[in-house]
Amino acid sequence: MLKLTPNLRLLSKHDATNFTKFESVRFRRRKPISLGTAKSKLFKIPPRPSQSEEEKLELQRLHNNYRTQMKSLRYYFIVNHSAEFAEASEDPEESRRVFEEDLKRCTSINEKWNEKQREIREKAISKQQENDIIAALEKVELEKKKIKEMKENIEEIVRKEKEQSKTFITAENIDAAIEQALANPVDYNFALISSGEKILGRDNIPGRDKNKASMNQ
Amino acid sequence: MPFMIGRAPIRRTIKYLEAGKLVLKDKIKIVTVNYNTYGQTHRGTYDFVFWYLPQIQYKNPQVQIATLKNMTPTPFVRCFYDTGEQMLIDTYDRSKEEIYDHLIQVVGKTKDVLEAEAIAKEKKDNPANFGKGCERHCICEIPGQLPCPGICPVPKEWRGKYKYNKIVE
Numbered sequence: 340m341l342k343l344t345p346n347l348r349l350l351s352k353h354d355a356t357n358f359t360k361f362e363s364v365r366f367r368r369r370k371p372i373s374l375g376t377a378k379s380k381l382f383k384i385p386p387r388p389s390q391s392e393e394e395k396l397e398l399q400r401l402h403n404n405y406r407t408q409m410k411s412l413r414y415y416f417i418v419n420h421s422a423e424f425a426e427a428s429e430d431p432e433e434s435r436r437v438f439e440e441d442l443k444r445c446t447s448i449n450e451k452w453n454e455k456q457r458e459i460r461e462k463a464i465s466k467q468q469e470n471d472i473i474a475a476l477e478k479v480e481l482e483k484k485k486i487k488e489m490k491e492n493i494e495e496i497v498r499k500e501k502e503q504s505k506t507f508i509t510a511e512n513i514d515a516a517i518e519q520a521l522a523n524p525v526d527y528n529f530a531l532i533s534s535g536e537k538i539l540g541r542d543n544i545p546g547r548d549k550n551k552a553s554m555n556q
Numbered sequence: 557m558p559f560m561i562g563r564a565p566i567r568r569t570i571k572y573l574e575a576g577k578l579v580l581k582d583k584i585k586i587v588t589v590n591y592n593t594y595g596q597t598h599r600g601t602y603d604f605v606f607w608y609l610p611q612i613q614y615k616n617p618q619v620q621i622a623t624l625k626n627m628t629p630t631p632f633v634r635c636f637y638d639t640g641e642q643m644l645i646d647t648y649d650r651s652k653e654e655i656y657d658h659l660i661q662v663v664g665k666t667k668d669v670l671e672a673e674a675i676a677k678e679k680k681d682n683p684a685n686f687g688k689g690c691e692r693h694c695i696c697e698i699p700g701q702l703p704c705p706g707i708c709p710v711p712k713e714w715r716g717k718y719k720y721n722k723i724v725e
Binding site for chain 1: 581630643
């Protein structure tokens, strides 16, 4: 059998009068891709195809021409033969009038709706504003109350401190205080007995005589 | 995206998409929806986008639909006509059904127009036509016509392979 091209084969050698003598070959013999690049071709870098500027421009021009022509042809066929366009070829004035009437009708419906929407929104916003004002006033009240409480607390602390300041040791009575402390040594030692009782001090037991040793010192 | 993954995959079923009622007028080319993804007053518009936008886009493949999120204090829908007109629809604090019904009324084709279009479309189909999109896929489906050679081979004497090459089996 004679092989003509990679995918056509002539069935009989002697009679090639018509194309029924050919048979298509379904699979072309070819190396599988899994074999990879041949060793001898592994590092071969084919030169980059170069195109001169002139040639490029010329091809571009031809291509542009082709596209323009095809586009106009396509448009011509669409306009002249398309059923869609045939239907729409009614009077443009008339269709415009119908459209405008329809638009007017829809716009009036929509305007009513939008008006209603505006009322709803304004109502909601004013209500929200009122709520916000009430909330803000409440917050102010709360804040005032807090400040008042804080001031009272501070006053209380100051009052207590003032009371205590009477027993403070100052530059005037420091000598007397030292003398008194030296005269009355305090012994904080204590012993525990097995019953858990606490036996305080050896010589000077704190708390026994309040005049002699004050816990504040 | 696999079929059953994501929120409310029913939105992607043909049955759901085809059930949409809103077919926009021919002159409407762009629809934009402005809304926020938070806030109770935007909830209806949010749901409208979630549930009805797929249907609208399916029914109006030639219309560009854009959603603009978190850019507005109050939600609205805007439709642009190819003649330059606009239709602005306020959707503040409305449920998705209310918005949908209002849109059908304002920017959708009326029932009469839709019915007339359906009839016109049907009439265009010649019952004698066959092929893609017609009533029958192939002429072989008619009783008395030649069956497709792919299903039932034609007699050998009719086939060029045997007729011209004189292959004898």
